[in-house]
Amino acid sequence: MNASFLTALFASGMRQGVPLIYGSVGDCVSEKAGVVGICIEGEIIFGAFFSYLFALRSGNLWLGVLMGAIAGMISSLLVAAWSIYFKQDQSIIGIMFNIFAAGFTNFLNRKIFGVSIASEKIETFKPIKIPGLSEIPVIGEVFFNQDILTYLSIVLAVITLLVMKKTKLGLQMLAVGENPKAAQASGVQVQRYRLIAYMFCGFTAGLAGASLTLSTVGSFTEVISAGRGFICLAIVILARWNPVVACIAGFGFGSIQALQLRLQIMGSVVPHQFFIALPYLITLVVLIVAGHNIRAPKELGVPFDKESR
């Protein structure tokens, strides 16, 4: 357990945490406004596919990032239409959407790239050393020698928190999730606010997908999200709907994942199944230990009907 081991461990944790941070920051906002983001998983896949497609065809990574985020946002409209305007059960719509997203991106992937050609690689985002800060032992390497999408994810979390806590827009969002009737009475258009929150969630989930293809893998493989969207949901509850805490929790989850890989490498008599389950086990334990007085937004998951009493 020396410094270089810890540095490598947490640097890997940070890299693995980035998609989780993007996904959970967006979900914090949408859940605060009263809509559950079960659909993040599917939006990540959409984001991953379209960011790869556009980055590959245009040769511009930033266009890829933008189109990935927009793809996530547009796909979220589909879910939003059903859950906000047609007032259907958000979880069921979300699960249906995830199945649709996996199938639809597979379909596009095969139509565009075929099944037999070696997938074309793109040059991924490279780590950028932040002068000065990256010289700090351990912390410098972990937090200040990462690629640009990592820095953006942290900035996004901080800005989101500030907007939610300090601005009128943020407070109105909270009201929409806590007491939509009161919000409506004070002139807030509940459904419009929920739509905006949902779109923001789709936007960040798209970024999460982009970070998978454009900063980690360099290509798209089918169902690349591999369950990360669901981890985001747990992180949001753990973080009590606070984007900055979610950022830390995402980093924590990534680090435990990095740790279990390293524990396997060190070799032990413990079966590998235990290590594979470890990140999820710890998430569960933390939820039980630290979650005794978690209070979700009051109207979370409840469709709002303007005309109801």
Next chain:
Amino acid sequence: MKKVVALLLSAVMAIGMMAGCGEKAPAVDSSVAVESSAASVAESSEAQEAEMKIAVILPGSITDESWNHTAYVGLQAIEAMGNYETAYTENITADQAEEYFRNYCESGFDFVLGHGAQYGDACCVVAEEYPDVNFFITGNAPADIPEEELPTNIMFSDYRECEGAYVCGVVAALMTESGKVGYVGGGNNTTQQSDKNAFIEGVASIDPAIEVKTVITGTFDDTALGKETAIAMIEEGVDVILQTCDHTGLGVLEACNEKDVFCFGYTTDQSALIEKPELVLTSMLIDIPFMISSQIDLIKAGNYGGVTFPGLHDGVVSMAPFSANVPAEVAEQVTAIVDQIKSGEIVITPNYSEN
């Protein structure tokens, strides 16, 4: 206005669900759920009844450039051989397999293949119910059923993938400079376990002092996790890595490419998948297309069923040409060992123990 939007969105979602079902839903209605892999065959089969209807159940997706992709290629090879109608279903877990086997039998398929040892149990159950249908399992027979009690309409191709893994172990041991080599596996099935153990055995046959670091990622689909796994190994000093885990393995190759570390291809020659192909020392090739398509002749000959053990000796398992990074004397030594396995001088018994 609202109604029009609702209608439009429903239409989009419905189309989308169909696209999704193409891969995932049970093959009840063959026109919707079963994807016929070549349009031309579908057309010609309208004119005359297909000679045989063949279906494959796959654990992953056909775009993995590996295990599932080669089965798909095998299916295409069958189609090219004559008037056969083919279908496949992807992403089927072992617990779903029974339902899919049964669905294909009910839809009139004559030959149903389960691509993976994990389907063995389900196949045995269904095979007893449909004695007229022939089955095939790419892997060993379930260990808890005595060989004489296995249904006679199943062929188990207990091919020796572990022989390839053993040879990779030999190459890794001869090529490592740090004295540490790595194995990344995807999951918990007999093929994967025997690969891991044979790799360790192969390394030890050259130098027992070399450390073998192993990680089972638990997933065949998480490319990003595969990459982080390989990076973690490389940081521990590992300088040759074998992966046998499809999409996850592609991430391992990517990490090796980035960090200039030697690796091996799995199932197909995967050197073309990375920018520095010479880092892929060799690939263990498994001729799944041949393994599958050669069954047709056996079925026609009428003596189908049982357990076979293809391997290096009959070319079902083989090694791809060595990369430029492998020195001539290493290549010579490895080729000699391959020959010894072929002739039976070295016998590699699959070892299914987990740890």
